[in-house]
Each structure stands twice: as structure tokens, then as C-alpha cells.
Amino acid sequence: MSGGVPGSGEPSTRRSRRSDPEPAPRALATRADVARLAGVSSAVVSYVVNDGPRPVAAETRARVLQAMDQLGYVPNASARNLRRGSTQTLGLVVADSQNPFFGQYTFELVKAAERQGKQLLIADSREDAAREADIVDNLVAQQVDGLLFTSAFARVDRSRSLRLAGIPTVLIDCPGPVVGRRTVGSDAGGAAEMLVRHLVEHGRTRIGLVIGHRGFGDPDPREHGWRLALRSAGLPDGPIVRVPFTREGGFAGAQALLESADVDAIFASNDIQGVGALLALQQRGVRVPDDVAVVSFDGTEESRFCWPPLTAARQRIPDLAATALELLGTPDTEAGTHVSLPTDLVRRRSCGCGVAEPDPGVAAELQLPDGEDAGDGGSASAAVAT
Amino acid sequence: MSGGVPGSGEPSTRRSRRSDPEPAPRALATRADVARLAGVSSAVVSYVVNDGPRPVAAETRARVLQAMDQLGYVPNASARNLRRGSTQTLGLVVADSQNPFFGQYTFELVKAAERQGKQLLIADSREDAAREADIVDNLVAQQVDGLLFTSAFARVDRSRSLRLAGIPTVLIDCPGPVVGRRTVGSDAGGAAEMLVRHLVEHGRTRIGLVIGHRGFGDPDPREHGWRLALRSAGLPDGPIVRVPFTREGGFAGAQALLESADVDAIFASNDIQGVGALLALQQRGVRVPDDVAVVSFDGTEESRFCWPPLTAARQRIPDLAATALELLGTPDTEAGTHVSLPTDLVRRRSCGCGVAEPDPGVAAELQLPDGEDAGDGGSASAAVAT
């Protein structure tokens, strides 16, 4: 393209200065190559690339740009990061990237970071403390400008993590404040209360809880909120089952609940447990919501497209992501700061809403796609051919 | 820990050599700091860190390790990468990371790369060619050692991508060979035939296809396989609807199919379209599989936990990931090489299998969790408390 002699000004046989036996076999153009081709010094190229601290004559700039284009020059990020103290990179440590909630969270974080011109290094600790320590070491070595953790282990101050000194850190998906750390999370306790209260309004009285073990010994606010709502409704405590935060966990949890207790509703502490529970119920022929209602916490796409669609407390993931990045970007905020965002009750079919006669208020949610978030996949555009 | 005087040998007020107004405000320990504290030259530290090209006396090594530990030293990856020609990093460009298939694929790639001591830089092009070009520039700037693409746009040789010269590239999720590129993918055509044949065995004769537009104009092998299987069964072509590869797309596609055509089965070209189609059917009171059977392509967890569970052609994601990395790691393999992996028919409920009397052969799949892949979420371990 752009009629330049094709292959005239190649990167030149560089690296023939002294000894040093070719550490890099690849042949990417370097700043010096561009400078040589444009007939200027290497500083000028830098000024052009960065709209540098010194002005460059229009004609010279054009020559440099032309040379850059011809060589396909891309500045070496390693060298840049080395020279500046900062990579424009943030590290994200997720406990389970296969959970769609974290998947969506990650996606929103990436988008938010992109808006700031930063990029994310994403790693999955798979709930393994040793792996997490390695990951942190690696991220520190990569000179990340900040660190985001969903992993519960992050609360432990392990000896190696003294290296974090100086690197701003924010814990996301955090139910409450943690001493010495800045944290972001949804009001899970309030969400649990809201959901249970909603079930009570539907006349449910024997509400079981499917929940898991958090990495730490601290009490799960969802459990607390569930208990609180039951008591304030004058109901006895319901059965609890603790299973992993997975689809299989929810499946097993619902089975256990059905076998050993008499429940007319199940509160699953995240969406995938809820989906697992639904499957267990359906397989046994238990009707949802007629026999047993199900609600869950998260409100991801998966809760919207399962059958029946799950009533859920939806976390405001885009807001959470934006808040986390904002907090990370202002390292002078006090350690111990916790930002709690509310959740939204999304009423769908699994709790009993809209089964008999659809409440017009919830019709939009019950009838998919939602109109507002429906992309070009809207029903109107689907044409059948043959 | 490890009784060292706490805060005796700090990184020292470095960077006070000449002018240069403090480019890096952070205070991470550097190799020189470790050397100073250990009373050795900086080369020796390097030898210890890398099991260097020169031997180090046991006693000296111990002193260095102690100093490293005390300072929390982590070698600067930017400097390393600059000095070596190679970062141990691969770039992955995904078209839609929110699709659980790509989510799981990414996960498997990360695991496989980890086994090779490499890490992955993951970026989501969101089906946007301009964004993809930026991403590629960025990844090249990061000096990645290799590039993996799921994005369809990657097939276009855009002028900027001449920078890819020298960087090994592999296209994953690729239905067939592409000239000049090395590619990996499942035998989608064969999978489609297999699924349609299975539906025919269940007595279905009017099988609609829900599919999308691939980035390129080339025909989708799933469509071809679907058509082939119909013809070889002596059936007429069924209706086709083209919608985005999303849940909403599948929802709208199934709606359109139901409204304008008479079908007794739907073939969704990926899992999330299949899930969307299921919801559309359930909402209308169409019974699955009794009235309309549904099958899909991918076989992710989501197809396993929806209701009814989706019969699917399961892609062998771990094998695909391993193959892709292997191909990427052997850049001398011929350009144009294509590796095609078979898919496995996973018979679940949505096609009609195991509805009347569960076929003992498919019982394992129909009864969840699968036993073999059930982690510690197995039903036996769930105990109910109150």
C-alpha cells in the first residue's frame, strides 16, 4: 500500500555491533531503524511517537511517520516500561474465572480500564493459595500499577506479599470492610433480606439456604440476611446446606435439601448454584415455582436464560467495576475504606412472579429479550429462509 | 518472619545518581540493592536468580537468598524481557469472551500455557475490526512470542499486520484450512451431520437451523453438514434463520422459526443460541423434546445445566487448546496446516433421549453430576444443617 518501494528499507541487519550472539532472533524494527530511514536522530522519532516534549517540524514529522509506516514500527513496551517507572497495566486475580459472574465482572473491568488507557493482566488462582502467591509475584514482577483481587485468600497477609508495599490494591466482590484494605462489594446482606422477604410475600415459609464456604472464617452476610429476614417475618430458621459455589454444588445442595428437609423455597447464594438447583428440581419432577420457588444472588445472563428464569438480586457489575477502578486510581483514600453498592431485585418466574397473570410491571423482564438491552438480535430482525 | 531486623536493609534511597527527576515513585528493590545488602556484585545475584551460567558458592548463595527475601526482591520483568529478546508471553485475541465456549477455551489455554511456563495476554476484540487492529499492535508492542486468534477478522491481511512478520500465529476455532495460516478447529461439518442424523433417528423430519454470520463470506460448515445430512436422509431442506451468536439471537431465531415455519426440531449452532431457543420454546409452552427437539454445538457446562439439558456435539476443548499451543510452539510447521479434531455426541434430554425410559447407556449423562467429573460437589458430601 501507499506506493513505497516494497521492501527497500527493511529493519537492516541489526545487532552486528560486537559480540553478543543474537539474543533476539526476531527482527522487529527499532527506533534507530526508523531514525536511520528518516534521516533524523532517534530522539526525534521519540518526539513524534509521544508528541514528545520537544516540537518537531511538520515536514520532518511526515518523514518520520512515513518511515514508521514503512517499517511497521511499534515501540517496544518492555523498554518503555523500563524507562518510565510505570506500565499502564493493572493485575486482576480471580478465584474462579469460569463463574459467569466473575466472567462478566472481568469483562466490565477490562472495558473500564480500556477507557483509562490501561490494560489488565488477568490470572486465575483457582482457589489455590500457593498459585495465588506465584501469581502475585509474577504480577509484581510485571510492574503492574495496581492490583485487584476477588480471591478470598488475598486477605491473608502472607510474608511474601510484603512486596505489595507501594502497589495500590483493591479487593472486589467483598461483602464488608477489611482492616487495612480498600474494598468494593454489593450489599449482600441487604440483598438476601430482600429476596427472602419477597419469597415470604409469595407465601413461602420454609426457605432453605444453599451456600458455600468463603475462604475465610468470617460469616457470610447472605446467611445473616437470610436468617434476619426469616426472623423478622416470625418464621423459624430454615435448613442450610454448604456446597461449593458451582453448578454441581447447587445441584447436590438442592438434592440434599429435598431429601432431608421439607422446603417450599430455596435461596441459592449465587446464580450457578441456582441453576444447579433448578436442574435437580426439574429432574425430580418438582415443579418450579409451584412446588418449590428458587431465587439466587448475582443476576447474570445465565439466571435470565435458564428455565424457569431465576428471580435474583442483581449485582450492578458495571458500577462495581467502575468503582473498583476509581478506588484503585486514588491511592490516597484511607485504607479500610469499603464501598457497598445496592442490588436490584429482578423478578422473574422462579419465585412465582408472573406465572398466573403476568404483572405488567415485570412483563419486560419476563418477556425476552428486554427491549432495552436487546442488541441486533432483536426478534424483529430474524428472517427465516429456506 | 525469619528474624531479620525489620526494616534494616530497605531498598535504600536509590535513584539519586544525577538529575533525572524520579521517573518511578515506587520503591521496589532492585538487583543492585540485593547485591549491596549481600555484599556481592550484581552479577552474582543474577547467577543465583537464574541458576546462572556461572556457579555460586553455597554460602554466597545463601547470603544472596537471605537478602532477596529480606528485601522482597522480584526481578523486573520489563528489564528481563528487554534484555532477552523474548517475553514468555503469548497473546490471545477473542471475539467474544462472554460466550462460555470461549471462556472455557481461554481457561484451557491458560492452563496449557502455564504448564509450559508461559503466560497469556488476553484481549477481547468484541467483533470490532478496528479494536482488533489496536489490540494486535499492542500485543506486538508487548513483544509476545506468539499470537492466537479466535477472531474471524484475523484472516484479513490488513496492511498494519505486516508487523506480524516473524511472530508465530495460530487461528483457533477455525472450521477449515486457511491459506498461509496454521489453524485448529473441530470438525463442525461432521458434528452437524452427526446431530442431524441423531434427530432423524428420533423420527424428526422438519429440522430448522439457527445460525449466524461468520466474519467472512465463506460458508459455515455447520450449515453444510446440516444440509448434507438432511439430503442423505431423503428429507427436504429445512428453514434457516440467521441471528447473532448470542442467547438473544437464539431466542429470536427460535421465535422466528416457530412463527413462520413448521418444525419439529431445531439445530442451534452453538450452546448459547440453544439456550436462548429453549427459553423461547418454554415461554410459548412448546414442550421440549415432545413437540420440538433441540440440539446444539459446543457442549459446554451451560448446555448441561439448562432445562431440558441439551443434546450437543461437544468440542474437545482441552485437546483443542493443547493442539493450538503445540502448533504455536513449532513454528516450522507448514503454513496452511489445519488440525481438525472430532466432536463427541453427548445425548441428553432435549433430543428425546432418555425421556420415556432412560437408556442405561446415557444414564450417566442424564443423571448429574456425572460421577467422573463431579468434584467435591458430589451429592454425597452435602449435609443439611439447621
Place this chain on the structure above:
DNA sequence: GCTTCGGATCTACACGTGTAGCGTCCCACC
């Protein structure tokens, strides 16, 4: 005409690392 000044460019250097080149010391072997 001389100085001043700012635009435009070049030269030089540091960022932290990996390693070649060059000692030094000590032990084993002839």
C-alpha cells in the same frame, strides 16, 4: 552589527537485567 530568543535537532545517559570477558585463588596432577 550584535545580542537575544525560541524552534528544531542531536548527543548522551539511565532504567534493570543477562552474560561475555577477565581476573584470582586453590587444588590436583605431572
Place this chain on the structure above:
DNA sequence: GGTGGGACGCTACACGTGTAGATCCGAAGC
């Protein structure tokens, strides 16, 4: 006793970049 060689350590330098300091030159001000 001389000597070769291996173990061990240090100094020096390059990787590609960003930018401060120095240089050059033309125009403006006296």
C-alpha cells in the same frame, strides 16, 4: 615445584526507550 584448569567472583556492556543538556540557526530587537 611448576602448571593447567576449574570454581568463583567482578567489571563492563547492550537491550530500546524517554528526556535533559547542548548545539545550531534564523528572526526579532536594540
